[in-house]
Amino acid sequence: MGVTMKDVAELAGVSKSTVSQFLSKRYNYMSADTKKKIEQAIEELGYIPNEVARSLKHKKTYIVGVISSTILSRFTTEVVRAIEDECQLKGIQVIVCNTDDDPLKEKEYVQSMIARQVDGLIIFPTEENKKLYASLLKNGYPFVFVDRKVNDISVDTVLLNNEKASELAVETFIRHNHTRIGIITFPLGKKTITTRSERLSGYRKTLDTYGLAVNEGYIKSGRLDQLQGLIDELFHMDSPPTSIVATNDMILEQVLIYAKRNQLTIPDDFSLIGIDDVSFASFYTPPITTISQPSFEMGKRSARLLLDKIDQREQEPDGRADIIRLDPAINHRESVHKLSLKDKEKV
Numbered sequence: 001m002g003v004t005m006k007d008v009a010e011l012a013g014v015s016k017s018t019v020s021q022f023l024s025k026r027y028n029y030m031s032a033d034t035k036k037k038i039e040q041a042i043e044e045l046g047y048i049p050n051e052v053a054r055s056l057k058h059k060k061t062y063i064v065g066v067i068s069s070t071i072l073s074r075f076t077t078e079v080v081r082a083i084e085d086e087c088q089l090k091g092i093q094v095i096v097c098n099t100d101d102d103p104l105k106e107k108e109y110v111q112s113m114i115a116r117q118v119d120g121l122i123i124f125p126t127e128e129n130k131k132l133y134a135s136l137l138k139n140g141y142p143f144v145f146v147d148r149k150v151n152d153i154s155v156d157t158v159l160l161n162n163e164k165a166s167e168l169a170v171e172t173f174i175r176h177n178h179t180r181i182g183i184i185t186f187p188l189g190k191k192t193i194t195t196r197s198e199r200l201s202g203y204r205k206t207l208d209t210y211g212l213a214v215n216e217g218y219i220k221s222g223r224l225d226q227l228q229g230l231i232d233e234l235f236h237m238d239s240p241p242t243s244i245v246a247t248n249d250m251i252l253e254q255v256l257i258y259a260k261r262n263q264l265t266i267p268d269d270f271s272l273i274g275i276d277d278v279s280f281a282s283f284y285t286p287p288i289t290t291i292s293q294p295s296f297e298m299g300k301r302s303a304r305l306l307l308d309k310i311d312q313r314e315q316e317p318d319g320r321a322d323i324i325r326l327d328p329a330i331n332h333r334e335s336v337h338k339l340s341l342k343d344k345e346k347v
Contacts, residue, residue: 003047005020005023005047008041008047011044012034012037012040014034014037018034018038019038022034025091061116062093063094064093064094064095064118064121064306065094065095065110065113065116065118065121066094066123067097067106067109067121067122067125068096068124069147070100071098072250073249074278075293078295079296081296082296082299083299083300083303085300086300095113095116097112101193103128110132114136114141120144121141122146123144125149125150126150127151127192127193133150134153142306142309144306145158145159146158146159146302147195148193154321156309156324157321157322158298158305159195159325160293160294160325160326160327161326161327162202163205164202165275166198166202166247166275167202169245169273169275170203170207171206172332173271176271176336176338176339177338178243178339180215180239180241180243181203181218181242181245182219182220182234182241182243182244184231184245185220185251186222186248187222188221199275218234220233224250227251227258228254231258241270242271243273244271246272246275248274249274249275252278255272267336267337271336272289272336273290274288274291275291275293277293277331278290282333286335288333289331289335291331292328292329294329301324
């Protein structure tokens with residue numbers, strides 16, 4: 001027979017309830033000496049807590065799921081890491097699923113996690129699963145959206161002020177006398193993801209604010225494997241853009257690859273700003289101006305929202321949802337060239 005909680009309690013000279021409190025990390029009224037005795041007893045006996053029994057007693061599995069859009073993005077990785085750190089403080093484990101923004105995979109992972117009885121979910125959602133999320137809301141299942149929102153679904157959401165991110169980039173170009181400003185994004189459409197639609201909206205609005213017409217030819221959207229061709233189209237226009245907004249870190253990388261392959265120099269041949277402050281941006285030659293997202297804060301806030309929902313699960317929901325938008329910040333570096341008035345007139 002395996003080592004039991006009773007064995008640990010007897011060796012440590014404490015009650016079973018005290019050991020239970022220790023395992024649940026409820027140390028409020030526990031002395032340092034008692035904690036040390038229990039730790040030593042657990043180590044000496046090689047005791048492994050019975051998580052099944054624990055979950056049955058508390059009606060919790062102490063596991064939450066994160067339905068991630070892509071683990072290839074540094075931004076997503078940082079958000080997930082912050083979620084994990086915050087949950088670990090509460091003794092809760094995190095299972096991460098990667099959907100590649102595939103609505104079918106997203107739906108299957110959500111259903112799989114619920115079948116495994118995880119206590120709640122943090123989701124990078126797509127619009128295609130609106131019916132699924134409406135059903136979860138109706139049934140009182142705890143979940144939170146991060147990075148994106150879904151129209152008509154009233155659920156706590158943490159995301160960036162995406163329009164502001166584009167505004168910071170476009171304004172920077174305009175102040176450097178650029179009027180031909182391109183933007184590259186992942187696929188758009190009727191059910192496009194929040195970050196894409198809002199960043200494009202911010203681009204359009206900022207151009208309008210400064211009295212600049214939107215050239216639809218300067219807007220390129222497509223899958224990752226299509227980007228090299230789309231960037232090539234931009235630079236082979238009769239009047240190619242003098243500056244480009246890369247709307248996420250993966251797109252920024254593709255623009256830099258294109259520039260290297262085609263021997264284009266930044267910022268002499270074109271200026272560049274990326275949304276997402278990737279690690280290499282500060283030491284790339286030249287250092288790349290970026291718009292950074294508070295990714296760790298987004299992860300922490302979403303985790304706290306979910307943990308609160310789980311703790312209050314038995315309460316009647318009030319129907320209100322918190323939409324938390326965090327502000328971006330611009331990191332000015334050397335990838336934006338100021339056009340002279342003479343150059344601007346040529347443009």
